Amino acid sequence: MSGHDHDHDHTRTVAPMVDEITDFEVLEIALRELCIEKGIFTAEEHRRFTEFAEQIGPTPAANLVARAWVDPDFKALALREPMTASKEVGVDWLEPTGFGTPSDFTAFSILEDTPDVHNVIVCALCSCYPRPILGNSPEWYRTPNYRRRLVRWPRQVLSEFGLVLPEGVAVRVQDSNQKHRFMVMPMRPEGTDGWDESQLAEIVTRDCLIGVALPKAGVTTNVITYTRPAIHPIP
Structure with missing residues (x-):
């Protein structure tokens, strides 16, 4: 064997690209797959509707x-x-x-x-x-x-x-x-x-x-809303 150290440095492990999946996301995936399996809608129909919903503003x-x-x-x-x-x-x-x-x-x-x-x-x-x-x-x-x-x-x-x-x-x-x-x-x-x-x-x-803002002359839809930290935060 070479002198290479095979012990892993766990502190340098690459972090996942996304946060941990939530319970709601697990439920959505399970329900969507069940609907497709039961023939309520197809995967293609779901894709088209998702794209439709994403373009609404x-x-x-x-x-x-x-x-x-x-x-x-x-x-x-x-x-x-x-x-x-x-x-x-x-x-x-x-x-x-x-x-x-x-x-x-x-x-x-x-x-x-x-x-x-x-x-x-x-x-x-x-x-x-x-x-x-x-x-x-x-x-x-x-x-x-x-x-x-x-x-x-x-x-x-x-x-x-x-x-x-x-x-x-x-x-x-x-x-x-x-x-x-x-x-x-x-x-x-x-x-x-x-x-x-x-x-x-x-x-x-x-x-x-x-309802969290009021319209003002000169403040357009491109405004970026900055919020202050919550006094009584709920995790």
Whole structure:
């Protein structure tokens, strides 16, 4: 044998490329494979739908809010029949399957902010989210820190996003669930007089539609949200 040391230096072992798989991911894989095995859908159909879901973003919802700001009749329609209004901005909740998806084709409501009430959405149980019109949810929306704390300390959590509301404004936390989805219609900000729909839509960010931010003139959808550390974190 040569003088080479065969003892392994375990401290130099290459780390895995991904984090440890979660229980939810294990459940998703098992359920998906079972559905394919039972013929509920094929692997190709699953791939096509996944690609469809990945390309959805919050732009349709931003367009809906912008149109509501300039058209009172459309605003009334959006609050009264949000799925009908969704079609006006190119979103059919029945697509792409023709009958919707098990997790998305449910009741849908648009929550209007007022000078006295600020709305914010959460799914305290898991991660229910209006994907057909807002796209996939941000990672922080699915974390226990957001889900569990928002219903207990809403003002504190909003302040961590940089949103500090006056004491006179009530915060209404709306819990999404398996049968009902929500999005927020924020108030039109000052400094936007004379703007057209496309200009207005640019300042309606995803975070505004969730309720953790307010639209501001000059702050567009390209903004990067910085959050402060949680005071009462939940692991």
